[in-house]
Amino acid sequence: VPLIQVDLSRKLFERAHDAIGDAIHAAQIEALGIPADDRFQVFHPHDDGELKFDAKYNAVDRRDLILIRVIAVHMYPVATKRAFFEGVVARLSSVDIRREDVLIALTENAFEDWFAGR
């Protein structure tokens, strides 16, 4: 049960929320090796003024930020996390989301920190 939260503009949400969800989920299955039905995603569409970011930080040309937060059990090596991030970015590009617009933040917890319906 990695948990995914996606914050994005309402315009982008309306254009592509299903494709975005599918893209992130496919990257997760591929890179993290989770079961195909282990999917929990929360989308937060945002109106004007709610997403504030610098359009140029670290020499990246940002236009329409999509923020992806992940809570996952502490168990993945650094290389696996990187492969996951790159997988997300690659698959989002096929939904016409630019690499530069992606921000991912992962936080970790432990197995005992989850309850998933039983």
Place this chain on the structure above:
Amino acid sequence: VPLIQVDLSRKLFERAHDAIGDAIHAAQIEALGIPADDRFQVFHPHDDGELKFDAKYNAVDRRDLILIRVIAVHMYPVATKRAFFEGVVARLSSVDIRREDVLIALTENAFEDWFAGR
């Protein structure tokens, strides 16, 4: 100051947000032993398409997901966390929320990671 965030369908929010908040808070007081007035809860009602989850993952029959995220200081033994999760589920069942529909994710920080008004 554990902090509680609840993401749920707008329909469920409108039907029972106060009862849900009370149920989670009562479980917290009972299982975690916090003061009765240590209550901080944020609800996010969601419209169609915003909560994406697999209805069958891990052989659980999910219908109307309620996601409860907790940020708490790292101090509770595993058994205490489990008792808290079970307490939440038990009390939510009296609000007609099915055990199968509950997803809880806890993340931890430290005492120095909080500011609560003074």
Place this chain on the structure above:
Amino acid sequence: VPLIQVDLSRKLFERAHDAIGDAIHAAQIEALGIPADDRFQVFHPHDDGELKFDAKYNAVDRRDLILIRVIAVHMYPVATKRAFFEGVVARLSSVDIRREDVLIALTENAFEDWFAGR
């Protein structure tokens, strides 16, 4: 890339979201020593019933809660975190936000837990 999420009443959001964002960002630059253009903030305005809190917990007189969540790399000493919190509170007071109404929760991750556009 510390990531800031602000949950607040819709009324407060409409009155001052830009000033609040600027205040938190200025405190971050000052206390944490981050680059001036390292800004990523997500605001969630809330309607009635969505923010539930005890108005008196720990002998603090709360009226209009503003919740600030921070995800940051684990690297700041306790004194630096405290200085950041105090900086946020001081700067928000010039936007007429009362110290008592501020709740801050910080959680930490690692350098490898971020992807920021490249």
